[in-house]
Amino acid sequence: MTARVHLERDGTIAVIVIDNPPINAGSTAVRQGLMAAIETLRTDDTLQGAVLIGAGNTFIAGSDLREFDQPLSEPQLPAVIAAIESCAKPVVAALHGAALGGGFELALGCDARVAAPHTMVGLPEVTLGIIPGAGGTQRLPRVVGIARAIRMICAGERMRAQAALEAGLVDEIASGDLRATAVAHAQRLAGRKQRLRDRAVPTADDASVAQASAAALKAGQRRPAVQAAIDAITATARVNIDDGLADERALFQQLRVSREASALRHQFFAERDSARHPSLDGAVPHAVERVAVIGAGTMGSGIAIAALEAGYPLLLLEQDAAALERGAARIHAHLASRVQGGKLSATEAAACEGRLQTSLDWGDLARADLVIEAVFEALGVKQQVFQRIDAVARPGAVLASNTSYLDLDAIAAATSRPQDVIGLHFFSPANVMRLMEVVRGKASAPDALATGLAVGKRLKKRPVLTGNAFGFIGNRLYAAYRRQCEFMVEEGAWPEQVDAALQAFGLAMGPFAVADLSGLDIAWRMRQAQAATRDPQARYVHIPDRLCEAGRLGRKTGAGYYRYTEGAQGPQVDEAVHQVIRQCRLEAAVTPRHLGDDEIVRRALLAIVNEAARLLAEGVAERATDVDVVLVNGYGFPRWEGGPVFWARERGAVALQQDFARLARLSGPGFVAASPDDLHRLLATGN
Numbered sequence: 001m002t003a004r005v006h007l008e009r010d011g012t013i014a015v016i017v018i019d020n021p022p023i024n025a026g027s028t029a030v031r032q033g034l035m036a037a038i039e040t041l042r043t044d045d046t047l048q049g050a051v052l053i054g055a056g057n058t059f060i061a062g063s064d065l066r067e068f069d070q071p072l073s074e075p076q077l078p079a080v081i082a083a084i085e086s087c088a089k090p091v092v093a094a095l096h097g098a099a100l101g102g103g104f105e106l107a108l109g110c111d112a113r114v115a116a117p118h119t120m121v122g123l124p125e126v127t128l129g130i131i132p133g134a135g136g137t138q139r140l141p142r143v144v145g146i147a148r149a150i151r152m153i154c155a156g157e158r159m160r161a162q163a164a165l166e167a168g169l170v171d172e173i174a175s176g177d178l179r180a181t182a183v184a185h186a187q188r189l190a191g192r193k194q195r196l197r198d199r200a201v202p203t204a205d206d207a208s209v210a211q212a213s214a215a216a217l218k219a220g221q222r223r224p225a226v227q228a229a230i231d232a233i234t235a236t237a238r239v240n241i242d243d244g245l246a247d248e249r250a251l252f253q254q255l256r257v258s259r260e261a262s263a264l265r266h267q268f269f270a271e272r273d274s275a276r277h278p279s280l281d282g283a284v285p286h287a288v289e290r291v292a293v294i295g296a297g298t299m300g301s302g303i304a305i306a307a308l309e310a311g312y313p314l315l316l317l318e319q320d321a322a323a324l325e326r327g328a329a330r331i332h333a334h335l336a337s338r339v340q341g342g343k344l345s346a347t348e349a350a351a352c353e354g355r356l357q358t359s360l361d362w363g364d365l366a367r368a369d370l371v372i373e374a375v376f377e378a379l380g381v382k383q384q385v386f387q388r389i390d391a392v393a394r395p396g397a398v399l400a401s402n403t404s405y406l407d408l409d410a411i412a413a414a415t416s417r418p419q420d421v422i423g424l425h426f427f428s429p430a431n432v433m434r435l436m437e438v439v440r441g442k443a444s445a446p447d448a449l450a451t452g453l454a455v456g457k458r459l460k461k462r463p464v465l466t467g468n469a470f471g472f473i474g475n476r477l478y479a480a481y482r483r484q485c486e487f488m489v490e491e492g493a494w495p496e497q498v499d500a501a502l503q504a505f506g507l508a509m510g511p512f513a514v515a516d517l518s519g520l521d522i523a524w525r526m527r528q529a530q531a532a533t534r535d536p537q538a539r540y541v542h543i544p545d546r547l548c549e550a551g552r553l554g555r556k557t558g559a560g561y562y563r564y565t566e567g568a569q570g571p572q573v574d575e576a577v578h579q580v581i582r583q584c585r586l587e588a589a590v591t592p593r594h595l596g597d598d599e600i601v602r603r604a605l606l607a608i609v610n611e612a613a614r615l616l617a618e619g620v621a622e623r624a625t626d627v628d629v630v631l632v633n634g635y636g637f638p639r640w641e642g643g644p645v646f647w648a649r650e651r652g653a654v655a656l657q658q659d660f661a662r663l664a665r666l667s668g669p670g671f672v673a674a675s676p677d678d679l680h681r682l683l684a685t686g687n
Helices: 028-043 065-069 079-086 101-108 137-145 146-155 161-167 178-188 207-221 224-238 239-255 257-274 298-309 321-340 346-355 362-367 379-392 408-412 445-457 472-493 495-505 511-518 518-531 542-549 577-589 597-620 624-634 645-651 653-667 677-684
Strands: 006-012 013-018 049-054 091-095 097-102 111-113 120-122 158-160 291-294 314-316 354-357 370-375 398-401 422-426 433-441 463-467
Touching: 006 028, 013 028, 013 178, 028 049, 028 079, 028 495, 065 257, 065 645, 079 101, 091 101, 091 178, 097 101, 101 120, 101 137, 101 354, 111 161, 111 178, 120 161, 137 146, 137 239, 146 207, 146 224, 158 161, 158 445, 207 224, 224 239, 224 257, 239 257, 257 463, 257 624, 257 645, 291 298, 291 362, 298 314, 298 346, 298 422, 314 321, 314 362, 321 346, 321 354, 346 354, 346 645, 362 379, 370 379, 379 398, 379 408, 398 445, 408 422, 422 445, 433 445, 433 624, 445 463, 463 624, 472 495, 472 511, 472 542, 472 577, 472 597, 472 624, 472 653, 495 511, 495 597, 518 542, 542 577, 597 624, 597 653, 597 677, 624 645, 624 677, 645 653, 645 677, 653 677
Parallel strands: 013 049, 049 091, 091 111, 097 120, 291 314, 291 370, 314 354, 370 398, 398 422, 433 463
Antiparallel strands: 006 013, 120 158, 422 433
16 A cells, blocks of 8 residues: 555455554545555455554544645545445444544544544544534534534544444444454445445434534634534535535635634644653653642642542642641532532542542651642742751652742752752642643753653643743743733723733733732732842833732722622723822823724733743743743633744744834833844744
């Protein structure tokens, strides 16, 4: 066949093996090989059927997305599936590992599907800004119905083998050898075809279809791919399958070359690359059998939940019995709510409870392989905690601080083993947010860092390696963004206008609503800590300080940038805040002007891009695309925009240099613009 596909014979059954490591992606070479193999099956009278199977540990886990930025080479996947369906001999897909996207569409084009017990199947294309383009929207509804197909495709749902069997998407689960089971299944089908395309679409209830469509559009934020998927799926009730397949392909091709799909592919590859660390090549993660978390507050409890749900035995340590009791109660309540919501079985919740140990005895830390400190964000407090950890933790244990902006080296200096100290910066709520920054101190050993990254993956986080600098990657970028938004308020915008403009762009929340949610006093304390070293000539906006001085600390006090009253829906614009802003403008001798939404969004993004270029130049970020991973997974940046680096690369170096010059003028003294070399490094693709 080809180097990526070869045909073996098992009696009268052809076993077509797809061998394109690491995930057997459905590349051009794979499609060419499959076409050749199906032609051999069609013309060889000694063969009665075939089995498609993946080499290694998976079936086809998706298409080769690298091909999607250019014209697709022939044969395209619909032609391969058409060849299988038109062949008079049955073809059985033998599924193991993952059968996703085009891989699952290929399987749906076969006459039967046999799966290994732990196989995962699904059509995640909508999450990449496209729709299934090789029959997924047409064949899936013929099995599960229109409403369920909308739910599955629009959410990119992944389904385990047993659930797929119950849904009719898999015909048999192999109890023994997958290949032998699939060959036997093909032998039983000899002389018969059972194509999904020939099935009638189950009669759809209009109300259930409308409900599924509305829910999908809401969850998918009405993105174009969601609407296109709904259109293609619901068309199965009206048009024949050939017309439906043609219309689906046209929609797929239109979306594939869209800016949004390109941005989502950029984010996909950025997330994949963020897990690769050449500087840690050869580093071996420690075996982590038991985790300890110090601090039972909201953050510590969230980290504990994440560890318990990942299967780790966990010690939750506190110095105050009441605080420990509250932390344990948070964990119990969370597990109970997960059971009630159907997200966790009672058995799984009980297993989590069984893995939890709470203690007031620091000596219990001696059994932990990883100790995570999650106490109050003050350097002196953390240094005292690490001194106590150092006295009792076993040799070789990895000691991690959850600090969000403090100097990790100063924390590590409180121990006799700085090589074992790393940062693990979780984002709140820690059991929900995907991002986790793994912080490299000057003495952090490669194996300790590799351990942090490995634990992050097991916790189902998106771990990003960062250098030790104030705020690391995420909070430093966010500080530059928030500061620029404060500049714009001082210049003439109102907080609610800035928030609305950035939400319209796609951010989950605007910066001032976020400040109210997290508490204005957090950043206030940080500014106070930096006051002695702040450049007296640098521009400084006093508005947030004045709000804090007035006791407006955000939602927790009922007032911050907005007012919060019981019974009211959401934050309310408060004239008292406008008055504070007017007074600060007067004191700063600022004549307010109108700022349009476009200027607000552009300046906010430019501030992030400028700081990102500086972070990359300083070595805090290892690669430019890590910035996009951090902002999308931890700060509510819209995934469909790709990230600020993607945005900057689209804008181009010449336009950005002009933008930065204007931004520097508007930002005033103290603004540090990235150099042309730093900007070039940020914009270089492959970085």
